[in-house]
Amino acid sequence: MGLCGICLRLVVVVEMLLLMGANAAPTPPQLAQAKPGCRTTCGDLQVVYPFGTEDGCYLNKTFLITCNDTHYNPPKPFLRQSTSLVVTNITLEEGRLQVESLVSKACYDKNGKSISDSGPPNTLLRINQFTISDTQNKFTVIGCNSYGLIEGKIRNKSYSEGCISRCESKGDVTDGSCSGSGCCQIDIPKGLRQIAVSARRFRNSSNVSQFNSCTYAFVIEDSQFRFGTSNLSNTAERVPTAVDWSITGQGNCDKAKNNPSYACKENALCYQPPANNSAVGYLCKCDHGYQGNPYLSNGCQDFDECDQGTHTCHTQARCINTPGISLGFVMLLVGSTWFFFMFKKRRLIKLKEQFFQQNGGFLLQQQLSKRTGASDTAKIFSEEELKKATNNFDEKRIIGRGGYGTVYKGFLTDNNPVAIKKSKIVDQSQIEQFINEVTVLSQINHRNVVKLLGCCLETEVPLLVYEYVTNGTLFDHIHNKDETPTIPWETRLRIAAETAGVLSYLHSSAATPIIHRDVKSTNILLDNDFTAKVSDFGASKLVPIDEAQLSTMVQGTLGYLDPEYLHTSQLTEKSDVYSFGVVVVELMTGKKVLSFDRPEEERSLVMYFLFSLKAGRLFEILDNGIVNDDNREQIREVGELARRCLRVKGEERPTMKEVAMELEGLRRMDKHQWDKVEVNIEETEHLLSETSYTCNNGDGSNSAAAYDSMKDHLLVAFDTAR
Numbered sequence: 001m002g003l004c005g006i007c008l009r010l011v012v013v014v015e016m017l018l019l020m021g022a023n024a025a026p027t028p029p030q031l032a033q034a035k036p037g038c039r040t041t042c043g044d045l046q047v048v049y050p051f052g053t054e055d056g057c058y059l060n061k062t063f064l065i066t067c068n069d070t071h072y073n074p075p076k077p078f079l080r081q082s083t084s085l086v087v088t089n090i091t092l093e094e095g096r097l098q099v100e101s102l103v104s105k106a107c108y109d110k111n112g113k114s115i116s117d118s119g120p121p122n123t124l125l126r127i128n129q130f131t132i133s134d135t136q137n138k139f140t141v142i143g144c145n146s147y148g149l150i151e152g153k154i155r156n157k158s159y160s161e162g163c164i165s166r167c168e169s170k171g172d173v174t175d176g177s178c179s180g181s182g183c184c185q186i187d188i189p190k191g192l193r194q195i196a197v198s199a200r201r202f203r204n205s206s207n208v209s210q211f212n213s214c215t216y217a218f219v220i221e222d223s224q225f226r227f228g229t230s231n232l233s234n235t236a237e238r239v240p241t242a243v244d245w246s247i248t249g250q251g252n253c254d255k256a257k258n259n260p261s262y263a264c265k266e267n268a269l270c271y272q273p274p275a276n277n278s279a280v281g282y283l284c285k286c287d288h289g290y291q292g293n294p295y296l297s298n299g300c301q302d303f304d305e306c307d308q309g310t311h312t313c314h315t316q317a318r319c320i321n322t323p324g325i326s327l328g329f330v331m332l333l334v335g336s337t338w339f340f341f342m343f344k345k346r347r348l349i350k351l352k353e354q355f356f357q358q359n360g361g362f363l364l365q366q367q368l369s370k371r372t373g374a375s376d377t378a379k380i381f382s383e384e385e386l387k388k389a390t391n392n393f394d395e396k397r398i399i400g401r402g403g404y405g406t407v408y409k410g411f412l413t414d415n416n417p418v419a420i421k422k423s424k425i426v427d428q429s430q431i432e433q434f435i436n437e438v439t440v441l442s443q444i445n446h447r448n449v450v451k452l453l454g455c456c457l458e459t460e461v462p463l464l465v466y467e468y469v470t471n472g473t474l475f476d477h478i479h480n481k482d483e484t485p486t487i488p489w490e491t492r493l494r495i496a497a498e499t500a501g502v503l504s505y506l507h508s509s510a511a512t513p514i515i516h517r518d519v520k521s522t523n524i525l526l527d528n529d530f531t532a533k534v535s536d537f538g539a540s541k542l543v544p545i546d547e548a549q550l551s552t553m554v555q556g557t558l559g560y561l562d563p564e565y566l567h568t569s570q571l572t573e574k575s576d577v578y579s580f581g582v583v584v585v586e587l588m589t590g591k592k593v594l595s596f597d598r599p600e601e602e603r604s605l606v607m608y609f610l611f612s613l614k615a616g617r618l619f620e621i622l623d624n625g626i627v628n629d630d631n632r633e634q635i636r637e638v639g640e641l642a643r644r645c646l647r648v649k650g651e652e653r654p655t656m657k658e659v660a661m662e663l664e665g666l667r668r669m670d671k672h673q674w675d676k677v678e679v680n681i682e683e684t685e686h687l688l689s690e691t692s693y694t695c696n697n698g699d700g701s702n703s704a705a706a707y708d709s710m711k712d713h714l715l716v717a718f719d720t721a722r
């Protein structure tokens, strides 16, 4: 009796202990191990299969860890021959790796001169098979008057984003606060791969260099980072980064089970990674009551027989877990179905685009009539309406004329002004330009892009109706000084920043990257507040997702045309960067891009500018009345930026994103009172209208209207066949 009582009590105690143990630790797999006969450690790392360091020790090459004994003591485990990612921990349960990734840095001497002058330093987080965890990491930049960029691919789309950090003295920086002063952070989007990060300073940092000589950019596991002022002078060379892994290339669990290389072994089951893991494949874990490495033959070992109690407990623990897993699975399924349909839809749209371009107005009409059925956006104007609006296309109403059309100012029945673009003659190639413009514009909705309100299809050629932008072109304001007052420097800088923002958005954020191809001051319109509105997408190119460069007929405007593109016919985003650089020079100097009135060496503004800059004569060629004591430094920086945009080799030019960030940074410096609000560079109002051919994205009620300048649109066309 007594004995039995003790026995019973013992059993209860044991059970309680086991229950507690099971509750406290959702199994750090104690038996997790390398393949038998293989190396189990490399330095401090516990090597765990499917990862391995030698042939035959890993599941496949993806999981190869190169252990470098020869150069390092203790040895260092690198992820698949990568020289930048050192593995520090392998977790089987969540499919996670902890790696140490290199910090990207840019350093400056006490005169503010860049020490590492070989372009933007890049840390490559280039791991194709695995993804950088979006839930555990943050992109972080440390430094004063600096910005960092993170670039990569999401599925096949290129992505780039950045954050800005400002400070003039140590006093601006607070321990523990990474929100824009001395330190800034942004989230990493889901599924970002092929990551490259870079750090830069956007102004002469001679003052700041005393206490902060380098700018650092890195991707760090959030839980491992707390910003301190000491980090301005002391940031590690490597930081911990969380990486998600899984078994890919075999589909989901259901499919994988029938695959000969199914990775889950005896007594193991397959599961989809939890929602906080962005990997796309599957993972394995031991069955109820088994523990160990589910990827190894006989890796999952049975528990001690007398632990019957724990079995129920385990089942309970798993039961709680199951909804999470199945939820993840359902989400994955819904997600992938959605992507599948979006992908198909996009393909369909693309195909339609082709027809659209071939058939011109006919298909446009079809598309539009479908749209109006859905009662959103598209506005189709009747010919009658537009005739009335323009007083029967009265000559006096013409506000722009160019190589391929005429722009009229008109008033709709509600008295709202609009700009109406009409092709000059019926010509298939011109119709194509029109259709192209509709296609491109219908995909963009951006504050600094001229809005397309609708179109008219009853005429021989389609007529396009835009918002009317009240204040003319940038060209007029810069070059027709008799009629307009001089634009102050701050406004010029804002116009440049806004234009750069649009181009950067077109290049990287839009559904399909778009190259504008005709960036120039006549295509930048200004409204009453001198807000820039980029127009004329007649020549723009949608870049097919997989192509970084396109071979095209060289087209553009003399004086703005990228010399490299002219030479090779290979169109890249960097051609817009060049043209933008020319616009910046125009803004700074107030001089025309080409002028045969000037002495020979000054005819090409770009040459003249570069020459003067080199000779240290920048301030002698600036437009009258823009320089003052407060903005000299800023102007110098912008001049330097323009020089980089105008480099002959496209690849040496900065990206539009970098340009936009630098201009934004310089503008903010100007304000001098540091509003400690978090900097948000992202234009949140950029909405992508997936619904392609709506002729109009906005509310037709917008009273402003646009016109598209086609003045002196010199079209340079060369035969690519040469």
Ligand SMILES: *[C@@H]1O[C@H](CO)[C@@H](O)[C@H](O)[C@H]1NC(C)=O
Pocket (backbone or CB within 6 Å): 066, 067, 068, 069, 070, 071, 083
């Ligand atoms: C070890 O690292 C050094 C320096 O990065 C490299 O030169 C060497 O090839 C590496 N050895 C092995 C075995 O990977």
Ligand SMILES: *[C@@H]1O[C@H](CO)[C@@H](O)[C@H](O)[C@H]1NC(C)=O
Pocket (backbone or CB within 6 Å): 028, 088, 089, 090, 091
């Ligand atoms: C590896 O990661 C796991 C889970 O995050 C943790 O429990 C363990 O302590 C880590 N091991 C090392 C050596 O850091």
Ligand SMILES: *[C@@H]1O[C@H](CO)[C@@H](O)[C@H](O)[C@H]1NC(C)=O
Pocket (backbone or CB within 6 Å): 111, 112, 113, 114, 204, 205, 206
């Ligand atoms: C930065 O400014 C200082 C003085 O303010 C000047 O001496 C130095 O040359 C400048 N550096 C660069 C790289 O422009």
Ligand SMILES: *[C@@H]1O[C@H](CO)[C@@H](O)[C@H](O)[C@H]1NC(C)=O
Pocket (backbone or CB within 6 Å): 155, 156, 545, 546
């Ligand atoms: C991404 O590009 C690769 C080749 O560049 C192609 O095989 C693949 O189908 C593309 N994926 C998507 C989702 O577009």
Ligand SMILES: *[C@@H]1O[C@H](CO)[C@@H](O)[C@H](O)[C@H]1NC(C)=O
Pocket (backbone or CB within 6 Å): 204, 205, 206, 207, 633
């Ligand atoms: C450096 O600080 C001095 C004095 O505070 C200031 O006049 C100067 O403009 C600053 N230079 C730069 C490049 O910011």
Ligand SMILES: *[C@@H]1O[C@H](CO)[C@@H](O)[C@H](O)[C@H]1NC(C)=O
Pocket (backbone or CB within 6 Å): 225, 226, 227, 228, 230, 231, 234, 235, 236, 239
């Ligand atoms: C920031 O500074 C602290 C204290 O000096 C240091 O422990 C930490 O590693 C630094 N952080 C980074 C990312 O270098």
Ligand SMILES: *[C@@H]1O[C@H](CO)[C@@H](O)[C@H](O)[C@H]1NC(C)=O
Pocket (backbone or CB within 6 Å): 060, 061, 062, 129, 246, 247, 248, 249, 281
């Ligand atoms: C190796 O594994 C990766 C990731 O699990 C997979 O994508 C790839 O298809 C596999 N390659 C081979 C040759 O099995």
Ligand SMILES: *[C@@H]1O[C@H](CO)[C@@H](O)[C@H](O)[C@H]1NC(C)=O
Pocket (backbone or CB within 6 Å): 094, 274, 275, 276, 277, 324
């Ligand atoms: C990820 O999600 C799983 C299941 O939802 C959870 O058990 C785990 O703690 C999460 N991990 C992290 C690091 O948030």
